[in-house]
Amino acid sequence: MLTRQLGYAVQKPSLYGNGDTQVHLRGLLTENLSLNLQTCLATAEACGSSVTYGSSLAERRCVEECRSGRGLASSRSRRRTTMTQSVVVQVGQCGNQIGCCFWDLALREHAAVNQKGIYDEAISSFFRNVDTRVVGDGGSISKGKICSLKARAVLIDMEEGVVNEILQGPLRDVFDTKQLITDISGSGNNWAVGHKVFGSLYQDQILEKFRKSAEHCDCLQCFFIIHSMGGGTGSGLGTFLLKVLEDEFPEVYRFVTSIYPSGEDDVITSPYNSILAMKELNEHADCVLPIDNQSLFDIISKIDLMVNSGKLGTTVKPKSLVTSSSGALKKRHKKPFDAMNNIVANLLLNLTSSARFEGSLNMDLNEISMNLVPFPQLHYLVSSLTPLYTLTDVNIPPRRLDQMFSDAFSKDHQLLRADPKHSLYLACALMVRGNVQISDLRRNIERLKPSLQFVSWNQEGWKTSLCSVPPVGHSHSLLALANNTCVKPTFMELKERFMRLYKKKAHLHHYLQVEGMEESCFTEAVSSLSALIQEYDQLDATKNMPVQDLPRLSIAM
Amino acid sequence: MSIVTVQLGQCGNQIGFEVFDALLSDSHSSQGLCSMRENEAYQASCKERFFSEEENGVPIARAVLVDMEPKVINQTLSKAAQSGQWKYGQHACFCQKQGSGNNWAYGYSVHGPRHEESIMNIIRKEVEKCDSFSGFFIIMSMAGGTGSGLGAFVTQNLEDQYSNSLKMNQIIWPYGTGEVIVQNYNSILTLSHLYRSSDALLLHENDAIHKICAKLMNIKQISFSDINQVLAHQLGSVFQPTYSAESSFHYRRNPLGDLMEHLVPHPEFKMLSVRNIPHMSENSLAYTTFTWAGLLKHLRQMLISNAKMEEGIDRHVRPPLSGLPPLSKMSLNKDLHFNTSIANLVILRGKDVQSADVGKKFRAYIHQYTKFGIEEEDFLDSFTSLEQVVASYCNL
Numbered sequence: 034m035l036t037r038q039l040g041y042a043v044q045k046p047s048l049y050g051n052g053d054t055q056v057h058l059r060g061l062l063t064e065n066l067s068l069n070l071q072t073c074l075a076t077a078e079a080c081g082s083s084v085t086y087g088s089s090l091a092e093r094r095c096v097e098e099c100r101s102g103r104g105l106a107s108s109r110s111r112r113r114t115t116m117t118q119s120v121v122v123q124v125g126q127c128g129n130q131i132g133c134c135f136w137d138l139a140l141r142e143h144a145a146v147n148q149k150g151i152y153d154e155a156i157s158s159f160f161r162n163v164d165t166r167v168v169g170d171g172g173s174i175s176k177g178k179i180c181s182l183k184a185r186a187v188l189i190d191m192e193e194g195v196v197n198e199i200l201q202g203p204l205r206d207v208f209d210t211k212q213l214i215t216d217i218s219g220s221g222n223n224w225a226v227g228h229k230v231f232g233s234l235y236q237d238q239i240l241e242k243f244r245k246s247a248e249h250c251d252c253l254q255c256f257f258i259i260h261s262m263g264g265g266t267g268s269g270l271g272t273f274l275l276k277v278l279e280d281e282f283p284e285v286y287r288f289v290t291s292i293y294p295s296g297e298d299d300v301i302t303s304p305y306n307s308i309l310a311m312k313e314l315n316e317h318a319d320c321v322l323p324i325d326n327q328s329l330f331d332i333i334s335k336i337d338l339m340v341n342s343g344k345l346g347t348t349v350k351p352k353s354l355v356t357s358s359s360g361a362l363k364k365r366h367k368k369p370f371d372a373m374n375n376i377v378a379n380l381l382l383n384l385t386s387s388a389r390f391e392g393s394l395n396m397d398l399n400e401i402s403m404n405l406v407p408f409p410q411l412h413y414l415v416s417s418l419t420p421l422y423t424l425t426d427v428n429i430p431p432r433r434l435d436q437m438f439s440d441a442f443s444k445d446h447q448l449l450r451a452d453p454k455h456s457l458y459l460a461c462a463l464m465v466r467g468n469v470q471i472s473d474l475r476r477n478i479e480r481l482k483p484s485l486q487f488v489s490w491n492q493e494g495w496k497t498s499l500c501s502v503p504p505v506g507h508s509h510s511l512l513a514l515a516n517n518t519c520v521k522p523t524f525m526e527l528k529e530r531f532m533r534l535y536k537k538k539a540h541l542h543h544y545l546q547v548e549g550m551e552e553s554c555f556t557e558a559v560s561s562l563s564a565l566i567q568e569y570d571q572l573d574a575t576k577n578m579p580v581q582d583l584p585r586l587s588i589a590m
Numbered sequence: 591m592s593i594v595t596v597q598l599g600q601c602g603n604q605i606g607f608e609v610f611d612a613l614l615s616d617s618h619s620s621q622g623l624c625s626m627r628e629n630e631a632y633q634a635s636c637k638e639r640f641f642s643e644e645e646n647g648v649p650i651a652r653a654v655l656v657d658m659e660p661k662v663i664n665q666t667l668s669k670a671a672q673s674g675q676w677k678y679g680q681h682a683c684f685c686q687k688q689g690s691g692n693n694w695a696y697g698y699s700v701h702g703p704r705h706e707e708s709i710m711n712i713i714r715k716e717v718e719k720c721d722s723f724s725g726f727f728i729i730m731s732m733a734g735g736t737g738s739g740l741g742a743f744v745t746q747n748l749e750d751q752y753s754n755s756l757k758m759n760q761i762i763w764p765y766g767t768g769e770v771i772v773q774n775y776n777s778i779l780t781l782s783h784l785y786r787s788s789d790a791l792l793l794h795e796n797d798a799i800h801k802i803c804a805k806l807m808n809i810k811q812i813s814f815s816d817i818n819q820v821l822a823h824q825l826g827s828v829f830q831p832t833y834s835a836e837s838s839f840h841y842r843r844n845p846l847g848d849l850m851e852h853l854v855p856h857p858e859f860k861m862l863s864v865r866n867i868p869h870m871s872e873n874s875l876a877y878t879t880f881t882w883a884g885l886l887k888h889l890r891q892m893l894i895s896n897a898k899m900e901e902g903i904d905r906h907v908r909p910p911l912s913g914l915p916p917l918s919k920m921s922l923n924k925d926l927h928f929n930t931s932i933a934n935l936v937i938l939r940g941k942d943v944q945s946a947d948v949g950k951k952f953r954a955y956i957h958q959y960t961k962f963g964i965e966e967e968d969f970l971d972s973f974t975s976l977e978q979v980v981a982s983y984c985n986l
Contacts, residue, residue, distance in 0.1 A: 116659070116660060116661070116687060117659075117687050117688045154660070154661075251687065252687035252688055254688055391661050391662075391665055393604070393813060393814040393815065394600070394769065394814065395600055395659075395661060395662065395689075397659060397688070397689040397691060399688070399689065399690075399691030399693075400689070400691045400692045400735075400770075402691070402958075403691045403692045403693050403735075403772065403955075403958050404692055404770060404771040404772060405771070406955075406958075407954040407955045408954065408957070409957050460771050470811045470812055470813035470814070471800075471812060471813060471814050471817070472800070472803075472804070472809075472811055472812035472813070473811060475765065475767070475800070478767055479767070482767065490954055491771065491954065493766065493767045493771075494771045495767060495769075495771065496692075496769070496770055496771045497769055499814075
């Protein structure tokens with residue numbers, strides 16, 4: 034009755050119809066598997082047998098899908114469980130360029146991990162599986178083989194240049210053309226134009242795109258917003274939509290990756306834009322990862338030095354360069370920012386790795402906010418990424434592993450110019466990928482702890498996670514996120530640059546002539562930043578105080 | 591009599607898998623240490639306790655798997671099925687999409703009530719499958735969100751619905767230097783709630799087991815699965831069938847009841863710990879010469895040296911007679927007692943309460959808990975109840 038199909042063996046059900054038919058799936062699922070399986074199941078049910086299934090997750094899910102699809106009684110109590118999804122929102126030129134690198138890297142990572150081409154839960158967190166033959170909105174496939182992957186992304190830019198380039202490049206099929214918002218004129222490096230003018234102009238469209246992307250998600254957990262602080266669109270419109278997201282999706286986390294302008298930034302008004310944007314970040318973001326261009330540039334230089342130094346016996350695996358990409362944008366001229374953008378892309382991938390892939394100690398995205406944000410205002414996390422490259426020597430002795438941990442706490446590997454070792458740690462998270470075990474982690478924490486200063490009420494403030502899947506080209510990697518008062522100097526410097534311009538009222542008229550902008554916007558923004566700096570100050574003041582022994586609660590027996 | 595195991599959160603599920611694996615491979619290993627009849631009786635008893643029979647001979651674990659995110663449960667299910675020796679029931683798991691985010695309040699106040707019915711349904715089905723039901727064995731950790739928060743909620747529910755059956759909670763005390771930053775808060779809240787609703791709390795500390803792995807078993811790179819295996823090994827010794835007083839072929843029928851009867855005489859003192867010897871890597875086993883008497887003496891010494899309160903020991907320490915060593919290669923002896931390591935626990939708990947206290951003074955992270963309905967009064971309640979427990983142990 035049940036025939037032998039390619040790739041799996043089926044036993045005949047017992048004559049009395051009460052035996053178990055074991056449909057044990059092995060090997061690759063073929064495209065017609067679901068159809069075949071449905072027939073098997075139908076026949077099995079008809080014989081009064083049940084179906085047990087094999088071990089691979091994808092295979093089991095497929096059977097599950099078939100069952101639930103046919104509404105078989107036996108499967109009704111079994112829940113379909115999928116992982117959570119995240120949506121990436123890339124705003125402005127910088128945001129879109131970084132976003133592009135991110136998607137390229139994400140595809141490569143999944144291609145390396147998912148060799149069979151099955152659309153599994155890990156991919157679903159960032160990509161949709163779409164049947165391109167279906168016209169219109171439908172065509173979403175949630176199981177089986179990968180047909181066509183679409184990124185869960187919303188691309189916003191008020192100039193067409195960058196987005197157009199993406200859409201003509203090798204990644205054009207990854208993006209859904211319905212998820213773009215573009216304009217022609219640009220924001221002119223003016224936060225007010227981005228925030229007030231384009232904000233009100235595109236508010237409805239933005240809301241609609243977000244709702245659409247949320248609908249495509251089974252369980253939306255997080256929005257990742259990528260933008261720069263110094264320009265107009267990324268800074269102004271990027272922070273405008275934070276408020277929109279907070280109102281519309283209050284339960285969904287908002288993780289913001291912000292590129293802060295370095296001192297030698299060529300945009301004169303970048304301090305204005307940054308401070309005005311900071312106020313929004315203070316109030317509406319759940320978690321901010323500040324990054325500055327200078328640090329990225331320093332990292333690039335260091336890598337270049339390493340690669341070109343030609344030291345005897347050290348050859349760097351080209352694929353392992355944290356800056357390598359397969360050219361997301363047109364290869365005509367490799368832009369200088371490509372390498373830097375790749376670093377940020379790596380950061381985002383590593384951040385989400387423990388939520389997407391399995392490991393012995395998982396860390397979901399909501400745990401980042403829970404553990405690293407002790408007070409709602411202080412949600413700025415300094416990140417550092419190691420290793421930046423792997424040498425071709427595959428055998429990694431434990432010393433090399435320890436070196437990775439030490440590097441994570443050195444200034445060279447940080448994505449923000451800051452000095453955490455000499456400031457106060459409020460909390461620290463270590464996210465490890467690859468074949469690293471808990472004992473290695475503990476050994477290194479014990480080793481590094483004495484040199485770091487933790488706040489008095491959180492002396493053991495470490496959050497750790499172990500993910501078994503390493504990133505592309507490496508065998509291990511470590512991402513350290515620190516909530517540390519060392520961000521204070523960055524903010525103070527920003528404020529100083531702002532005040533220098535503001536005192537002279539330089540360029541102010543460009544902002545004030547925008548409808549809805551007044552001087553009070555500026556003063557409020559500055560005071561918001563000052564309040565933040567003050568909070569960090571207060572914590573710093575407790576730095577060298579001895580740990581107080583609070584009296585224990587005494588109770589009557 | 592059967593025990594239903596409830597595995598909660600990543601920790602609970604990972605450990606639960608190792609426990610069942612250890613139990614089954616233990617009862618199947620052939621060492622030729624005893625006669626065939628004894629062997630079979632032992633196997634039957636062990637199997638009935640933890641597994642139910644399936645028609646094609648593959649035992650199904652009497653377990654309910656609960657987690658708020660799917661990765662770990664999927665892994666656990668597939669590992670069990672892959673072993674070919676046993677597996678989990680198809681409908682015995684409950685899973686959601688998004689985890690609890692290490693937030694006790696989220697696990698207790700949000701996930702708990704929301705999924706109360708479904709979880710209790712699954713548990714009820716599992717209990718109905720048992721011919722004679724002994725009690726619950728709940729495995730959870732204290733540091734995270736699901737294991738701790740949802741675990742506390744589920745235990746409370748079990749107390750309400752199955753007030754006649756016994757519950758033993760196996761809780762994992764996290765590493766001293768953090769796995770999770772808010773673990774102090776989570777632990778305090780969990781302990782205080784569990785003390786009210788559970789019958790016995792069996793504690794295991796990650797630090798201690800880590801040391802065992804490092805020093806005694808000589809494992810170089812210790813992974814969580816190593817730690818879990820040692821744990822499973824210890825738990826196995828606790829739950830494996832022991833002889834009853836009558837004859838050598840009748841095993842004690844009521845594991846949980848027996849344990850509770852002897853070890854938790856007073857409801858105020860519920861915390862238990864396990865001492866298990868010998869621990870060693872498989873390689874060195876061939877070179878050892880252990881005798882029963884030697885082991886007992888060693889164990890007694892362990893107890894005595896650890897305890898700071900000498901009086902309690904004589905009355906309460908009672909090694910159960912494991913007439914038959916477990917059929918596998920390792921551990922022979924187990925000794926459950928609740929006194930000796932209490933000193934340690936008091937100190938540990940003291941430290942925990944203190945660090946949580948300091949945190950609370952600065953109101954760090956409190957906003958994450960109040961978001962989900964745990965107010966400061968709840969923290970205060972938890973602190974007070976734990977201080978009471980600490981005080982009563984100190985008075986012993």
